[in-house]
Amino acid sequence: MAKKKKMGLKQKYALLTRGLDWETTYQPMDKVFPYDKFEGIKIKDWDAWEDPFRLTMDAYWKFQAEKERKLYAVIDSFSQNNGHLGLTDARYLSAVKLFLTGVSPLEYMAHRQFAHLGRHLRGAGPRVAAQMQSLDELRHAQTQIHTISHYNRYFDGFHDWQHMHDRVWYLSVPKSFFDDAASAGPFEFLTSISFSFEYVLTNLLFVPFMSGAAYNGDLATVTFGFSAQSDESRHMTLGLEVIKFMLEQDEGNVPIVQRWIDKWFWRGYRLLSLVGMMMDYMLPKKIMSWQEAWEMYFEEQGGALFEDLARYGIRPPKYHDVASKEKDRISHEVWAIFYQYTHAAGFHTWDVDEAHKAWLSEKYPNTFDKLYRPRLEMWKGMADAGNRFYNNALPQLCTTCQIPMGFTEPDDPSTICFRSSEYGGDTYHFCSDGCKDIFDHEPEKYVQSWLPVHQIYQGNCGGASVEDVLKWYHLNLGTDNMAYEGSPEQKLWSQWMAGRHPVAAE
Amino acid sequence: MAVVALKDGYTGEVRDRVENFHGNWVTYLHWEDHLSFCAALAFPFPPDMPFGALLEEVLPTYYGMHPDWANIDWSAVRWTLDGQDFTPDPAKALKDQGFHHKSLLRFWTPGLKGPADSCS
Amino acid sequence: MTRNVSITLQNTADARPIIEAITEDNPEATVADFPSMVKIDCPGRLVVKQDSVSERIGREWDVQELHLSLITLSGNIDEDDDQFVLAWT
Incomplete structure (x- = not known):
């Protein structure tokens, strides 16, 4: 008996994304x-857009369900078996705190913005891709919140991440980054998030x-x-496809896209x-340095990417x-700042200890050894003498990236x-030519920057003292903040570890 | 250049205009070659504050814990205000010697470059 | 100069037959191990063949199952029922 031939990927994808739209009357x-x-982006033929993964809805649900099953089995087991006790050190959690307060809320923002694109792009192909990504991003937010909820039972600083994301000075960096992207038009958003951020x-x-985790x-x-x-791989692919799509549709799109690539890079x-x-600085056991990661992922992989895009007239950012x-x-x-x-x-x-x-x-x-070791040693000396260094004045912030202006001249690492x-x-004021160019191009946008230091001085952050402001952030003073040495978290961790590794008898 | 916006004539609220600071001017101070202070410091100063108050009260409070601080030769200090060479007059108010809202005052203390000349 | 394409997979039981298939079908590929993941680089072009993976796992492998093990990649993608190709033009 002849087996009925299954429909191929290309055919299934075409059925999902072609011929369902109509011209409205x-x-x-x-x-x-x-x-x-x-x-100003000109699109002549929306049907020229094709998802290289050709993912259809049935396949999407099937694979996503499988990923979720695996993920929740692990998270549940981690939680049930006190997985946090297997961490190398409680200091590691600072990285997780920064991630969960800084990045997880962006996943939710991405969910919202891709839902918007899933409605508002004119072509059905990119609309379907945006809808899938919107669901992915919601999933990411949810899984990260579940992870927060486990750590929140035992550790400090996890209790009010969304509130903190909207208020805390350093979280204005990721928040304003995403707000900047989400308040742009759909093509700039895709260039910013899907291409520059996700792909590059x-x-x-x-x-x-x-x-490292x-x-x-x-x-x-x-x-x-x-x-x-695993979802990001699909998002990255969307990012690259969108760029190529815009560049192929009209030559006039090239300079617009180039400027967005420059800005969002x-x-x-x-x-x-x-x-x-x-x-x-924060991983007790280290994988690779920032410099090595930069060389591998930007200089090497990014180099290959921009060489490939040169045929469209695009140059590296x-x-x-x-x-x-x-x-x-x-x-x-940045470590000096924090x-x-x-x-x-x-x-x-x-x-930082000697091995580190x-x-x-x-x-x-x-x-x-030349620039940073003497600084760390001076600070260690101050801490040993009972005067651990805290900067009691507030820092100048960059109007564009909102990071304290601690970056140095491109050719002189000793001068701000x-x-x-x-x-x-x-x-x-700006930390770099890159941030200045971005402001100069769209000053109407960036004059609105909500710079935490200036907001404190305007009286919009709960009061004039540091204590008032930290309460307004919902930080628990003396618990969430301050040096690790002497923190409640360090005490708790030491107790746990002492219980696990009894001191050997003489 | 102007922002490309959906709405013609788009413009945003200037969030840090001087009127929002209750009579103060934001002023940034930076001690060069001492990057253990990670960035310039931002303060809301009354514009009629004399420079002497900045010199005698503000700077020692926020920089005084650095081992180099006690060794500064104040007669040799070089200042710039918003990128221009500057000779401060301790008796005069900030507003009467070129400061404005969001001015940047940088100063160099010759011979002092932090521990092991690391510029920290 | 031919630039590398790159694919990173989880270091799991599901991914290992895929990694094996890639290394056999792409003799120029180099494999780097990291904690919990494997990064494979290959000059110009890399292919993941449906047949090769199916043979190793003893059942028909759907190319899209790659999504379950994929961490990241670099290169232009072309996927159909028989293979997944990563290439620079």
Whole structure:
């Protein structure tokens, strides 16, 4: 008996994404799809868009259900078996706190924005892809919240992550990054999140960090991380397809796309400086340095990508050379920021021990011993003398990336990079030429930056004292913040470990 | 350049305009070659505050814990205000010697570059 | 110069036959082990063949099952029922 031939992938995908749309007649198409033209991107043929994975809804549900089953089996087992006791060290959790308060709320924002695109893009193919991604992002937010809920039972700083995300000074960095993208038009959003962030930069966030989580015994994070990352591969592919689609549709799209790539490369790169700090300073067992990750994922893989895009007239993002010059210092500069402002943070920092310094010295032979080791040693000396260094004044922030202006001149790692612009009679300050260019191009947007330090001085953050502001953040003072040494978390961890490794009898 | 927006004439609220700071001007201070202070410091100063108050009260409070602080030769200090060389007058108010809202004051203390000349 | 394409898979029982198939079908591929993951680089082009994986697992492998093990990739993708191709043009 002849077996009925199964429908092929290409055919199934075509049935899902072609021929179901129609030209509207009660209302003009431009009113039904009001957002996809104002940015100046010209699309002649929406059907030219094709998802290379050709994922259809039935396959999507099947594979996502399988991923969820696996993920929740692991999270449940982690929780049931007190998996947190298998961590290398409680210091590791600072990285998780930063991730769950900084990144998880962005997953939810991505869910919302892709739902918006899933309605408002004119072509059915990209609409279907955006709808799938919207569901993925909701899943990521949910799985991360489940992971938070386990850690929140035992550790500090996890209790009010969404509230903190909207208020805490350093969380304004990821929050404003995403708000910037979500308040742009649909094509800029796709360039910012799907291409620049997911395709070009997300490897630097998820891959070394999740591998680091695995190395440090954090089964819960590694599991949600890699489960999410399997979706990211699809998102990255969407990002690359969208770029190629725009470039192929009309030559006039090229300069618009190039400017977005320049902008969002720099925005994403600055955001990832926080990840650099996590990799180099917060993982008790380390995978690779920020510099090594940058070389592998940006210089090598990104280099191949931009070589491939050259045929469309696209060049590597502006200031990528500056980012490469900074690769042996940004993690140290960002650690310096958080070390001295850890009294205002929802996680801990600590004095770096000798083995860790030796690792940093090996990984950063040109900079660590000369510039950063003496600093860490001075701080250690101050802490040993009972004067652990906390900076009691508030830092100047960059108007664009909102990070304290702790980055140095591209060709001089010992001098802060100060840039400024005049607009409408006011001065605006920036950490870099990249951030200044972004402001200068769209000043109407960035004059609205909600800069936490200025908001405190305007009286919008619960009061004038640091204590007032931290309460307004919902930080538990003396528990969530301050140095790791002497924290309740350190005491708890030490008790647990003492119970697990009894001291050998003489 | 102007932002490309859906709405013609789009413009946003200037969130840090001087009127929002209750009579103060945001002022940034930075001690060069001492990056253990990770960034310039931001303060809301009354514009009629004399420079002397900044010199005698503000700077020692926030920088005084650094081992180099006690060794500064104040006669040799070099200042810039918003990128221009600057000679402060301790008796005069900030507003009467070139400061404005969101000015940046940088200063160099010759011979002092932190531990092991690391610029920390 | 031919730039590398790259694929990273989880280091799991499900992924190992895929990794084996890739290394056999792409002799130029280099495999790097990291905690919990495996990164495979290959100059210019890399193919994952449905037949090769099916043979190893003793049942018909659906190319889209790759999604369950995939962490990240670099290169332009072309996927159909028989193979998954990653390439720079």
